[in-house]
Amino acid sequence: MKMAPKQEIKERQMFVGQAASPGYxxxxxxxxxxxxxSVSRYKIPEEKTASQIEFFRRGLLLARKEIxxxxxxxxxxxxxxxxxxxxxxxxxxxxxxxxxxxTSLIQKxxxxxxxxxxxxxxALIDSFERREGILKERAQDLKExxxxxxxxxxxxESSFVLQEEIKECAVITGFSIGPNMLMHFDKEKxxxxxxxxxxxxxxxxxxxxxxxxxxxxxxxxxxxSVKSNDLLILDGTNGLVIVNPDENDISNYKKQIxxxxxxxLELFTMRELEPITMDGKYIRxxxxxxRFEEASEIMSFGATGxxxxxxxxxxxxxxxxxxxxxxxxxxxxxxxxxxxxxxTIRTLDVGxxxxxxxxxxxxxxxxFMGWRSIRLCLDRMDIFKEQLxxxxxxxxxxxxxxxxxxxSNIGEIERSKQIYHECCEELRAERISIPKIALGAMIEIxxxxxxxxxxxxxxxxLSIGTNDLIQFTLAVDRSNGKIASMYExxxxxxxxxxxxxxxxxxxxxxxxxxxGEMAADPLSTLLLVxxxxxxxxxxxxxxxxxxxxxRSVNYDEARAISAEALKLADSKSINNFLKEKxxxxxxxxxxxxxxxxxx
Amino acid sequence: xxKQKLIVQNTLGLHARPAGHIVNVASxxxxxxxxxxxxxxxxxxxxxxxxxxxxxxxxxxxxxxxxPDERKIAEELTELFxxxxxxxxx
Numbered sequence: 265m266k267m268a269p270k271q272e273i274k275e276r277q278m279f280v281g282q283a284a285s286p287g288y289x290x291x292x293x294x295x296x297x298x299x300x301x302s303v304s305r306y307k308i309p310e311e312k313t314a315s316q317i318e319f320f321r322r323g324l325l326l327a328r329k330e331i332x333x334x335x336x337x338x339x340x341x342x343x344x345x346x347x348x349x350x351x352x353x354x355x356x357x358x359x360x361x362x363x364x365x366x367t368s369l370i371q372k373x374x375x376x377x378x379x380x381x382x383x384x385x386x387a388l389i390d391s392f393e394r395r396e397g398i399l400k401e402r403a404q405d406l407k408e409x410x411x412x413x414x415x416x417x418x419x420x421e422s423s424f425v426l427q428e429e430i431k432e433c434a435v436i437t438g439f440s441i442g443p444n445m446l447m448h449f450d451k452e453k454x455x456x457x458x459x460x461x462x463x464x465x466x467x468x469x470x471x472x473x474x475x476x477x478x479x480x481x482x483x484x485x486x487x488x489s490v491k492s493n494d495l496l497i498l499d500g501t502n503g504l505v506i507v508n509p510d511e512n513d514i515s516n517y518k519k520q521i522x523x524x525x526x527x528x529l530e531l532f533t534m535r536e537l538e539p540i541t542m543d544g545k546y547i548r549x550x551x552x553x554x555r556f557e558e559a560s561e562i563m564s565f566g567a568t569g570x571x572x573x574x575x576x577x578x579x580x581x582x583x584x585x586x587x588x589x590x591x592x593x594x595x596x597x598x599x600x601x602x603x604x605x606x607x608t609i610r611t612l613d614v615g616x617x618x619x620x621x622x623x624x625x626x627x628x629x630x631x632f633m634g635w636r637s638i639r640l641c642l643d644r645m646d647i648f649k650e651q652l653x654x655x656x657x658x659x660x661x662x663x664x665x666x667x668x669x670x671x672s673n674i675g676e677i678e679r680s681k682q683i684y685h686e687c688c689e690e691l692r693a694e695r696i697s698i699p700k701i702a703l704g705a706m707i708e709i710x711x712x713x714x715x716x717x718x719x720x721x722x723x724x725x726l727s728i729g730t731n732d733l734i735q736f737t738l739a740v741d742r743s744n745g746k747i748a749s750m751y752e753x754x755x756x757x758x759x760x761x762x763x764x765x766x767x768x769x770x771x772x773x774x775x776x777x778x779x780g781e782m783a784a785d786p787l788s789t790l791l792l793v794x795x796x797x798x799x800x801x802x803x804x805x806x807x808x809x810x811x812x813x814x815r816s817v818n819y820d821e822a823r824a825i826s827a828e829a830l831k832l833a834d835s836k837s838i839n840n841f842l843k844e845k846x847x848x849x850x851x852x853x854x855x856x857x858x859x860x861x862x863x
Numbered sequence: 864x865x866k867q868k869l870i871v872q873n874t875l876g877l878h879a880r881p882a883g884h885i886v887n888v889a890s891x892x893x894x895x896x897x898x899x900x901x902x903x904x905x906x907x908x909x910x911x912x913x914x915x916x917x918x919x920x921x922x923x924x925x926x927x928x929x930x931p932d933e934r935k936i937a938e939e940l941t942e943l944f945x946x947x948x949x950x951x952x953x
Contacts, residue, residue: 405879
């Protein structure tokens with residue numbers, strides 16, 4: 265008698281990550297494997313220790329930010345209990361003994377930051393692994409933290425390769441993936457991307473969205489738990505992955521895919537339409553971009569221009585500062601390509617959690633309130649003038665606007681404008697023609713809100729940076745898990761600040777834009793439109809949803825609703841009120857696969 | 864300076880979660896908070912240090928707290944230990 269072959273029952277497993285690119289896929293997986301972890305290892309000169317320590321601390325900060333957003337997501341998707349693990353991760357990244365040891369390896373042994381971290385963490389992981397039981401299991405957590413941190417400490421793209429060639433449609437799974445590798449994939453065959461590392465704003469996520477490939481990132485140890493050819497369901501709308509799904513999962517998701525396809529067709533009809541309310545109010549919907557390559561993509565999402573071009577990305581990941589010629593070429597590419605659409609470029613906004621290695625700045629105890637942004641530019645005239653001249657040159661090839669970030673007093677505006685005019689004079693002497701360029705101020709510090717009437721008199725437009733404005737107004741660091749829930753975009757103080765800004769701008773006859781994550785949240789979008797904001801700027805893939813939402817409301821009605829919301833005393837009642845007024849309307853739009861509205 | 868002996872009463876010992884509770888209390892202190900276990904003295908504000916000790920259920924540990932709020936911290940730690948780190952459900 266022959267024994268029946270033992271059938272391997274594969275365990276159904278669910279992983280929660282971050283929704284990085286909307287859409288669904290059901291397909292076997294193909295694994296990406298890391299060629300080897302390469303940690304750069306070199307000795308640094310003594311005068312570089314401060315900047316390496318700062319670099320290490322920024323890595324910790326960025327990793328903590330990622331983990332706290334992961335934790336928030338897990339609470340929403342899987343409940344409080346499941347999220348507890350991230351609390352220990354956050355605690356480890358703040359551990360005084362870890363920070364002390366790595367700092368001393370940099371300071372005393374003169375190791376570069378990533379090697380110092382590597383050295384200390386590997387020793388820890390080894391000693392955890394040598395133990396029994398619970399401690400041994402914890403080694404896995406340490407490895408996750410190690411991997412996440414190294415991504416921030418290693419500027420270079422690590423080398424990943426596909427374990428085997430993709431012959432049929434598949435979901436790509438791995439720890440991480442470089443943007444270059446992603447672009448070489450056969451788009452027809454890659455149905456989805458599931459990554460252990462990364463956040464929503466990483467370049468891979470941005471690329472996946474623009475390539476319209478569903479993706480989930482921040483999945484922890486997914487790639488270690490799956491084998492090549494395991495069946496996966498990838499839910500890029502909600503940030504979920506199911507490994508070895510059961511019949512039920514599959515039939516549910518097949519339905520979802522059908523709904524998604526229909527909604528996508530519907531949504532893409534938005535591309536050609538104007539962002540205009542039912543009663544005829546035009547709201548500019550601009551895109552936020554970081555790299556000039558994105559300029560070509562924003563048109564395909566139906567953007568009306570660029571509302572925020574973060575120029576600092578041109579300065580990152582290099583040892584020297586970019587010269588005027590190089591900058592002018594990059595900026596011109598964007599303005600020329602999008603001409604006559606407006607392109608608003610923000611002058612260098614570094615410092616805080618993103619200092620340039622080339623500046624060799626000292627570590628600060630409170631970098632967010634430190635030497636950064638316009639303050640730094642006004643001290644480093646060489647850098648500021650180089651950029652302004654490049655911008656003016658680029659203005660000759662399109663519709664350019666310049667905005668100055670982190671304005672906190674009138675002096676900064678006047679000084680910036682004066683330097684701008686000096687640059688114009690110097691360029692004129694070089695026989696370069698001077699275009700008409702609108703100059704604006706970013707309102708993101710509460711002090712600027714209080715004197716916004718004075719600022720509005722001196723500029724051509726205002727742009728509200730809600731991310732910083734909310735953090736500074738409420739004195740809440742969003743990456744601090746203990747108080748993250750206090751970060752409330754609908755806090756009455758924020759609503760009232762925006763009202764003041766809009767009124768001051770309109771009194772002077774200049775437009776107000778909002779660039780910040782708030783602009784793309786469906787309820788906030790309508791709230792802002794109702795408060796009188798003229799333009800919204802957001803990630804380009806949010807524009808079509810936003811357009812659909814704007815086209816479904818009456819401006820007069822939105823004005824009335826926001827006016828009511830302004831009378832309410834706390835964010836909870838404001839949220840409830842907005843939900844009551846708008847929630848059903850948003851649900852009825854039939855684009856649920858693209859927006860996550862919380863119940 | 865206060866020395867406070869406490870017994871780990873939960874069933875799983877001092878793993879990540881209870882260690883996290885201790886770090887939360889210790890980090891809120893102005894005082895220095897050290898923990899002594901099997902002849903090793905570590906900073907109780909460090910979760911890695913606490914986890915490395917792999918303190919078993921039933922073990923006795925000693926806290927050495929030194930600073931302006933030492934009395935308050937000792938009380939909070941005692942409460943935490945007596946409540947078995949709020950995790951056994953009993």
